[in-house]
Amino acid sequence: MGHDHSHGAIDAATHGEIEDAVDPVVRRALWWTVGACAVVVVLGLIVLWPGGDDGRIDPLGLDGDPIPATVTAVEEVPCDFDPLLACKLIEIRIEGGDLESETRTIEQPLSSTIADGDGILIDVEALPDGTELITFFDFQRSTPMLLLLVLFVAAILVLGRWRGLGALAGLAMSLMVIVVFALPALLDGRNPVAIALVAAGAIAFVALFLAHGITLATVVALLATFASLAITGALAWIFLTASKFTGLSDDSVGFLTALGSDIDPRGLLLAGVVIGALGVLDDVTVTQVSAVWELKRATPDAGFRDLVQPALRIGRDHISSTVNTLFLAYAGAALPLLLLFSEADQSIGSVATREIVAVEIVRALVGSIGLVASVPIATALAAKVVSSTIQPNTETPPPTTGGTIPPPPQPPGPSRRRSS
Numbered sequence: 001m002g003h004d005h006s007h008g009a010i011d012a013a014t015h016g017e018i019e020d021a022v023d024p025v026v027r028r029a030l031w032w033t034v035g036a037c038a039v040v041v042v043l044g045l046i047v048l049w050p051g052g053d054d055g056r057i058d059p060l061g062l063d064g065d066p067i068p069a070t071v072t073a074v075e076e077v078p079c080d081f082d083p084l085l086a087c088k089l090i091e092i093r094i095e096g097g098d099l100e101s102e103t104r105t106i107e108q109p110l111s112s113t114i115a116d117g118d119g120i121l122i123d124v125e126a127l128p129d130g131t132e133l134i135t136f137f138d139f140q141r142s143t144p145m146l147l148l149l150v151l152f153v154a155a156i157l158v159l160g161r162w163r164g165l166g167a168l169a170g171l172a173m174s175l176m177v178i179v180v181f182a183l184p185a186l187l188d189g190r191n192p193v194a195i196a197l198v199a200a201g202a203i204a205f206v207a208l209f210l211a212h213g214i215t216l217a218t219v220v221a222l223l224a225t226f227a228s229l230a231i232t233g234a235l236a237w238i239f240l241t242a243s244k245f246t247g248l249s250d251d252s253v254g255f256l257t258a259l260g261s262d263i264d265p266r267g268l269l270l271a272g273v274v275i276g277a278l279g280v281l282d283d284v285t286v287t288q289v290s291a292v293w294e295l296k297r298a299t300p301d302a303g304f305r306d307l308v309q310p311a312l313r314i315g316r317d318h319i320s321s322t323v324n325t326l327f328l329a330y331a332g333a334a335l336p337l338l339l340l341f342s343e344a345d346q347s348i349g350s351v352a353t354r355e356i357v358a359v360e361i362v363r364a365l366v367g368s369i370g371l372v373a374s375v376p377i378a379t380a381l382a383a384k385v386v387s388s389t390i391q392p393n394t395e396t397p398p399p400t401t402g403g404t405i406p407p408p409p410q411p412p413g414p415s416r417r418r419s420s
Contacts, residue, residue, distance in 0.1 A: 018296055019216040023388040030219050030385065037226060038205065044198030048191075050184035066121035066137040067097045069104075074116050079107065086110050090136075097124065106134050119143075163211070170207035177202045178275075186271075192264055193237075196271030200229060200278045208282060217289050220385055224285040224378035229278060232370030236273040239362050245269060245355055269359065277367045280322060284371060285378040288315050292382035307383040315375035323368045 019027075073091040078084070088108045094100055106122070108114060119140035125133045156164040182199040186192060204225050212218045247265025291314045295307050 018293055018386055022216060022385060026385055026388045027216060030216060030223070034219050034222060037201065037223075041198055041201040041205065044194065045181065045202065048185050048195055048198055049181065050188045050190070066123055067099075068095045068140055069093060069120055069122050070095060071114060071116055071118045071120060072103070074114065076110070088112050088114065090114055092120065092122065094122070094124075099124065104132075104134050106136055108136060112136075166213070167211040170210035173206040173210065174203045177206070182275075186263060186268065189263065192267030192271040193233075193274070196274040197233065200275055201226070203275075203278060204229075204282060208286070212286060216385070217293050217382070218286075220382050221282070221285045221289040221378065224289065224374060224381050225278070225282045227377050228281045228285065228370050228374035229274065231373050232277045232281070232366060233270075233274050235366045235369055236270055236277075236362075239366060240266065240270055240273070243358060243362060245359060245362075273363050273366060276363065277370050280367065280371055281374050284315070284318060284322065284374045287318055288375055288378035289382040291315075292379060292386060296386040302387075304383050304387040307387065308379055311379045311383065312375065315379060319372055319375055322371060327364050327368070 069092040071090055072093050075089045075091075076086055077089045079087040088110060090106045090108055090112075092104055092106065094102050094104060114120065114136070121137040121140060123135045123137050125135075127133055153168060156168055158164075160167060177199055181202070182195055185195045204222060208218050208222050208225070212221070245266060247267075247269040288311060291311045292307050295310055296302060299306065
């Protein structure tokens with residue numbers, strides 16, 4: 001199967017000759033190392049695999065999916081709870097559950113953006129006296145999101161072709177690891193850090209090998225990713241512990257506790273840092289390994305230093321843009337919170353040390369350090385591997401000490417054939 005080269009992609013067809021020339025001892029050592037990592041990941045999956053339903057209850061009444069409905073009419077009326085105030089009376093047609101095709105009305109504030117024809121989601125609760133309590137849950141967003149998903153898949157396949165198909169398969173498997181393994185294991189009360197490490201290892205295996213093929217270059221990128229991830233995890237544990245984070249600044253953790261989940265908030269925080277860093281690390285390591293492979297292909301006689309220096313220059317350019325992207329992503333996510341603190345006229349130092357903001361700062365800084373460390377790790381490992389290539393000697397025969405000089409070519413005609 002041929003592959004088109006793209007940014008950060010390890011092309012098996014392009015790099016095949018270099019891989020074949022790598023010292024067999026080095027090649028075997030890399031594959032044995034990756035095999036050992038795979039065994040550790042599989043054992044971790046077996047040990048940490050979540051059990052069945054443990055009888056968790058739902059004291060907040062959030063169990064089950066909301067019911068879809070369609071708005072058929074909107075009218076401004078006096079509010080039930082205060083006739084002096086105006087409210088919107090929303091008439092809906094229920095499209096699921098036991099009340100399917102029936103019509104109901106719900107009351108919403110006058111500021112509500114619900115309009116006639118909107119698809120919405122509702123919660124229906126049966127009260128002890130036999131009456132129904134119907135509340136607005138959210139808008140239906142499945143249609144535009146599915147359309148966006150189709151556009152995303154089409155764009156990936158048009159540009160990446162078979163490589164893009166592998167990337168999509170890796171993405172699907174990554175989501176499956178999180179949904180099928182990580183989330184249920186966390187809800188079972190297993191160690192969040194161990195779950196994050198095992199899940200990150202499994203995701204790295206499936207994502208890299210599906211997207212870039214089972215090649216030696218992919219193996220090098222995978223090992224560099226693991227090394228960088230270990231550094232990131234160690235730094236995250238040190239500074240999250242030293243900063244005395246509780247992990248309770250996120251409202252979702254409070255809801256999980258109320259739902260009866262036995263989750264360590266600080267461990268969950270560390271797990272989020274580890275899994276979040278993986279997505280950026282593998283991009284950098286793959287790019288660096290691919291750069292070294294291409295440099296070796298362009299200059300077969302290049303040694304370790306000749307490969308490391310230009311590859312590091314490529315890595316510096318990549319890091320300068322990636323780190324900025326990482327910080328802007330965190331800043332954008334925390335923008336409403338930053339505005340809230342700014343409105344309260346608090347100093348930057350006071351805002352930055354609040355746990356809800358400081359967590360994001362530590363996450364960004366630790367992730368960036370791991371990202372920077374991945375460049376020399378991936379570059380040095382890839383350069384060491386490709387510089388161990390055995391150059392075949394097919395151009396000139398080896399010098400001899402006592403042999404005869406080969407005769408000149410024979411003229412056309414009957415002659416003896418020399419066996420090579």
